[in-house]
Amino acid sequence: MAPDADDALLAQLRRGTLQFCVLALLAGEPRYAFDVVRDLSEVEGMVTSEGTIYPMLSRLRRDGFVSTSWRESSSGPPRRYYELTAAGEAALEHFTVQWRTFSGAVDHLLAGRATT
């Protein structure tokens, strides 16, 4: 497949899933946005433009899925940390169930096609 078409396909797959990957990375403990972005971009095909994660983080906060706090940094200005709210955890939990079902169904169909 042409690289452009690959990009378009991945962009479509990301559209509905990326924000939950962000929530998953925030599960557990508050994290510095930069570290989250780096973790994401190290996964092949997950992020092409790191900067676009910041508008998404802001949207997640407006939706009440994450909260932020400022922490002093030993090197440089204070940093903004993000953590999951109860609503964020619930949304992540819900998505996880849905995703397992959905991806299982896709895998099943793709596997069926491969054996015929």
Added chain:
Amino acid sequence: MQTAPPGAADMAIADYLDDLRDVLAPLPRDRRRELVRDLESHIGAARAELDDPWSEAQVRTLLERLGSPEEIAEAEGLAAPEPPAAAPAPAPATSSWREPAAIVLLLFGGFVALVGWLVGLVLLWSSPRWNVRDKLIGTLVFPGGLATSAFVAALVAGTSGPCAIANGAAGLGLSCDTGPALTTVILFLALLLLPFATSAWLALRLRRTAA
């Protein structure tokens, strides 16, 4: 880091943040500041991890990973910028009736009670094919076009011709039998020819922008 002398790497970051502020201009101020600060903070942290934070090439790679300011604006929900809006119809090089009409009306329109010339003026200034200098030339040489320039030329010839001089200045002892003064002839011709020169100039400029 802030106290170091500004270098190419700093400039690249400053340019990037400036561009970002520009494309985020439609956002409410607080939201724009927050987003710019997020990216500034990211750039600072990413830069600290570079092998050489002062290498322009490494900093540029870092900025490329961030994505263009336009991409970030799009992720923020701002519509992708429309290039045509930035450059409104860049002078369609197709031929149009407007420009030739402007030239003809500027030259001869003055004979139609000046209205024709005014229409030519509107066509001239509304055309994207001429620059301001061309338009000023078209307007000022001559206001009213050939009609007024011919009229003024006739006045010049009439008032300063040999007989006019003889009539008006007989008391001063000036003779009438010397032919028309050379300057008068030149002025007369210039007044008649200048509007044509202007038309030729506008037509020439038109051809250049069409190429």
